[in-house]
Amino acid sequence: HLLSLIDDILDLSKIETGKLSVSPGPCSLRQEVNSAIALFQSRLATKNLEVRMEIHQDVPCHFQSDPTRLRQILINLIGNAIKFTESGSISVRASSNGDTLLVDVVDTGIGVSPDEVSRIFDPFAQGNSATNRKYGGTGLGLSLSQRLADALNGKLELHASVPGEGSTFRLTLPLDAKP
Incomplete structure (x- = not known):
């Protein structure tokens, strides 16, 4: 856990100074989600949860992106979904609209309160103190993930959230299908 925290801080620092390296190459969304x-x-076993993967047939098997950075984003999003979901479901849903890949991580967790929405992607931002005490964390995952998405010429946003019912985070990436 400490090593992961240090890596996140170093990556944020690299992003802030414009020194984050991105290594585009062949990428398989299915493989990265499974990883x-x-x-x-x-x-997941402890919480008796599972993550469903739903990849629409219009998503190419391979496309160009940085698989390591994509995996980092997915780990943060799926990890948060698991952390904040006590029961119900978690899904990773992917589709494309031609030149754009859309990946939604959907959970039936605690959701994000309206007063937290504006700062959810700020570094070290966490929910209210009661949420922080119960769930812990550093508040770096979403901030780092959003910046990694930017580095991949994409976007990460809170697409939908209802307190007590869950959240949907949407990752949008350019889809450069591998020939």
Whole structure:
């Protein structure tokens, strides 16, 4: 956990100074989602949850992006969905609209309160003190993920959230299909 925190801080620092390296290459969304989910198997089993993956047929098997940075984003989003979901479901849904890949991470967790929405992507921002005490964390994951999405010429946003019902985070990336 400490190593992950240090890596996140270093990546944020690199982003702030414009020194983050992005290494585009062949990328498989299915493979990256599976890799991210595999990291959380024990936590999923403990909470009796599973992550469903729904990749629409219009998403190419391979496309150009940085698989390492994409995996970092997915790990943060899926990890948060698991952390904040006590029961219900978590889904990773992907589709494309031609030249754009849309990846939604949907959960039935605690949701984001309206007063937290404006600062959810700020570094070290966390929910209210009661949420912070219960769930912990550093408040770096979403900030880092949003900046990584920017580095990949994409966007990460809170697409929808209802307190007590869950959230949908949407990652949008340019889709440069691999020939």
